[in-house]
Amino acid sequence: MSRTYKPGQEAPRSGQYEQLGPRGGGTGNERTVTRGEPLPPTPKPGMEYKLVDPTKHKPGR
Numbered sequence: 001m002s003r004t005y006k007p008g009q010e011a012p013r014s015g016q017y018e019q020l021g022p023r024g025g026g027t028g029n030e031r032t033v034t035r036g037e038p039l040p041p042t043p044k045p046g047m048e049y050k051l052v053d054p055t056k057h058k059p060g061r
Contacts, residue, residue: 004048007041016053022046 004020011017011033019029019042030052031040039049 002050004050005039006048008038011035011037011039013051014055014057015051017049018052019043020048020050024048026050 004024005011005017012035014033014035016030017033017039019027019031021027022044027047031049033039033049042048
């Protein structure tokens with residue numbers, strides 16, 4: 001299983017994070033988060049995030 005992250009936790013990479021339901025199923029809702037920023041609150045308790053599309057960029061740009 002892919003690593004999941006809780007709301008308020010620091011994002012390890014920049015990219016699109018999908019909200020997962022309390023039982024781990026995908027919701028289709030994504031949020032763009034920059035590395036080092038906290039993941040936003042979720043609409044319901046027990047939800048988490050999964051990185052689904054990391055940002056692709058070259059370092060130093």
